[in-house]
Amino acid sequence: MKQKDRAADSALAYVRLLCSTGVKSTLVVPDLLRTLHDVVPATGYVFTWMDMAGGLAAMYCEPPLDTPVPEFLKDPAYLLAQAGYRNDHLQGQSRNGQVAEISASPEFKSSEFFEVMCRPAGVEHGWDGFVRMDGRVCAVLALWRDAHMARVDAEEEYQLRCVFPHLAHLLAVEKDASDEGAGDRFLPSGEHGLAVVDGTGRIIHASPEAQRMLWYLAHPAFRGHGSPVGDGVPANEAIEEVCRRLCALLRNQPTPAPGLHLRNQWGAFSIRGFILSGHPQAWGDSGATLFGLQVSRCVPPEVAAVRRMMGLPLSHKQRELCLQLVRGLKPAQIEAVLGIKPTTQKDYLLRIYNKLQIASREELFDRLLQTEPAHRVEV
Template structure:
């Protein structure tokens, strides 16, 4: 085609209009693409900047995991807007949780709330269920150390149940609570039970001067209680105080937010319900059945009944045995130097048996509101007749079987219906009775059981109950 012919084609009005239209269409597409790209980059940049201002609160875990920037106060009340900060070995950076992760965190938190409420409604003695409630409170509100202070009929301090025992701190609280703790409070414990607010009676004392004082270093710092929140449990909204639930966090974590205070406030009525177990003449044999809690320790004695060694776990169990409500001969909580009479009893029986004299088996047990304590004595070197031979006494704590099963079912991720089905299976109910009690069909009840078996990787009812009963 010659240049004149090409020029005439371009100058043709119809061809020129079509080419101009196509050109503007392409130009518009390019402009839209560039604008969308700019918006996307700006959105990602805003998310990255915002994520640096928000602290990490993984509701999926039972404990707070210290992370970078975790001391930055939480600003959003809606946890959907919170970002998860990850300690990545390579990048060490921060990642924003996806919608699925946020949705999973919300479902996990709702499951934790339901688990806490169900524990409160088991109808068990409050002293026996309290350790499980303190453990479940970690999922209810992210915390590191939890405890419960008991009040008597007059509102005076009657005891303290820590999540784990630090003997020196527990002994100090038992011997001089008024002189060590109450002097730092605006109201003493009894007045707090009568006139204290529902949430936050401890908050005014956490000041710079308090962190420098002896009370913080003697009581609060060993338990990493740099930030704490307390809730007063009452038998009615304006009734007498039954005790105080205390949740604590270390200095690496932020203070409790207003949203978390509201969650704790909503949980207090359920905790008050747990403080009033049913007083019925009918004995629930399943609720009364005990199982090994997995808490076991060792005390080693010389033949002169002197303590040569005591494990940390045994020391904790012996202090729990001295908890108010347990028999007085359970010990005075003095730590490793004190030998409770129950330990001395099994020790003496073992020595008498080795001498060929008549004596009861070297085992003793007593029941308390916390569970059942069992002591067993044995020679560490059975073939040795020397005076230096040592005697070992194992100390063990048993807890209600239903608490052990509830803890294992929560860890296995069973739904509320599946948990209820497992408890009915443990009571030896038939599938027909289970279907009637859960108001479902027989086929649905069996289908629930099959789903439980698959989750637990078992095939029969007996295998499922055996797995859920392991400490």
């Protein structure tokens, strides 16, 4: 098997497990889109949640669509409808009830959506797939490509279509997911980045991972007429607050610790600051003060376990069983989900223990929920 095919198969296996975690889809979609690049390369992916009436409920987009996003906040429902993203329009445009290339149509190229969101980012064409439940479009997965990339071909479309049943499962299962106690159920993901900022909070340099972490914090979501949701503060305000605390430390003034813990619909994050160089009176003097920031992301334990499992010598069925154990399911519940009888589950566990050279479920959880300082998920 070619290395490219192996990477795509491994990425698809990772996507399938992510869609089985049972957590809110917003906590999974950013990782899922990032992984899809190993299945079908793209300039960027976009995932749009649709409400019962076929309108926009929420959206996550990758760069390069980052710069125009604030403009999109003005009236996202209007822009989406004008671009053809309405439930009735999707129904008419779809081929075989699932796929369309709205973004390749002349109407799309002349739309305000294209002018505001796509043209500034260099987007030339794209592909749209519709996730359906109970006969309605509940989400749209779109990819965007620039002028240097070819249109999606039949083989790539087939690979993407293989993902859609799992996306539908993710959205169906999350109806039973609860946010109760979720604040205590986040683990370090191993994702972190470093940035250097001046005394005013202006970013001087940021590693690629820091840029991605800050993108999570800055990324808007849309709920009901374009209102952003999430209880975190904007990334720029968070950076400025950490810098204020660091400057207070320089001046020996009382101050909270120079760090913030934030939470939004994409996960839990921390920003920790430390002094690189500075002077007690340097606040506001960008040339006299330099601070370092470490930006980290935390994820639900189910997602952390999936990340770890992809690096362990386990079969797909063994990984599925481990995931259900992390979710806290009982043997009867696991049988209902996976179709594996409780007696067979014990056999699976013994094989997993032998492969990992462990002897108990406690050791298994230690292995599954242990995090590594990795810059990205290798799948």
